[in-house]
Amino acid sequence: MNPAGYCIRTLAHELQAAPALAELLTDCVAGGASVSFMWPLPQHEALLFWQGVIDSAQRGERIVLVAEDKATGALVGTVQLVFAAADNQPHRADVAKMLVARRARRRGLGAALMQAAERAARDAGKTLLVLDTVTDGDAERLYARLGWQRVGVIPGYALWPNGGLCDTTYFYKTLSPGR
Numbered sequence: 657m658n659p660a661g662y663c664i665r666t667l668a669h670e671l672q673a674a675p676a677l678a679e680l681l682t683d684c685v686a687g688g689a690s691v692s693f694m695w696p697l698p699q700h701e702a703l704l705f706w707q708g709v710i711d712s713a714q715r716g717e718r719i720v721l722v723a724e725d726k727a728t729g730a731l732v733g734t735v736q737l738v739f740a741a742a743d744n745q746p747h748r749a750d751v752a753k754m755l756v757a758r759r760a761r762r763r764g765l766g767a768a769l770m771q772a773a774e775r776a777a778r779d780a781g782k783t784l785l786v787l788d789t790v791t792d793g794d795a796e797r798l799y800a801r802l803g804w805q806r807v808g809v810i811p812g813y814a815l816w817p818n819g820g821l822c823d824t825t826y827f828y829k830t831l832s833p834g835r
Contacts, residue, residue, distance in 0.1 A: 658723075658772075659765055661727060662724065662725060662760075662765055662768070663723070664723045664768055664772045665724070666720070667710070667734075669710070669713075670710065671707065673710070674707050676730070677702075677709075678705070680731055681755060682697050683757050684755045684757070686817075688818070689790075689817065690815065691755065695817035697817075709736065716739075719736065720734065721734060721735050722734045732756065732759070732765065733755060733757065734769070735753065735770065735773045736752040736754075736773075737749040737773055737776055737780070738752050739780075747783045747784055748784045749780070749782045749785055751773055751785055751787035752787070754773075754787075754795065766795070770802055771802070773785075774829070783831050784828065784829075785829045788824045788825065788827070790822050790824065791809050791822070796825050802829075806826075807827060809826075810824050811823045
């Protein structure tokens with residue numbers, strides 16, 4: 657179920673969405689999100705990243721979901737399902753880049769994006785999802801509330817956008833086939 661005022665949908669072959677996704681990524685990194693990028697994040701770097709993601713989705717390597725504000729049409733959230741490339745893992749996908757704009761947080765949008773990702777994974781025939789997140793952050797608490805199983809912590813796995821090591825927690829979720 658989507659929170660009131662938001663629409664979650666699969667991003668089709670919409671390269672024109674890349675600038676809005678780049679803005680979302682930049683907002684999250686500026687807010688301290690450890691999502692593979694350092695601050696300051698040049699806009700062209702964020703744009704190139706999303707152009708590559710959209711190209712990958714067009715090749716069927718991933719699904720990109722976006723959340724839009726119904727009133728303004730602004731893109732305020734996203735999450736990806738990245739399909740495993742290994743032949744022996746056709747049942748698995750990684751959840752990646754779950755981002756919610758700072759102005760849209762604490763309204764249930766993160767939970768709605770994750771639930772939509774789980775539905776999309778089931779529809780794609782995936783029965784195992786994995787993800788990693790910053791240890792002791794809001795996202796870690798969200799995943800636990802949504803029934804994800806904590807595997808463990810890797811200390812000093814990544815850097816915060818402004819520098820300094822942060823720990824990473826890994827999770828998995830088993831999905832039952834079908835709806």
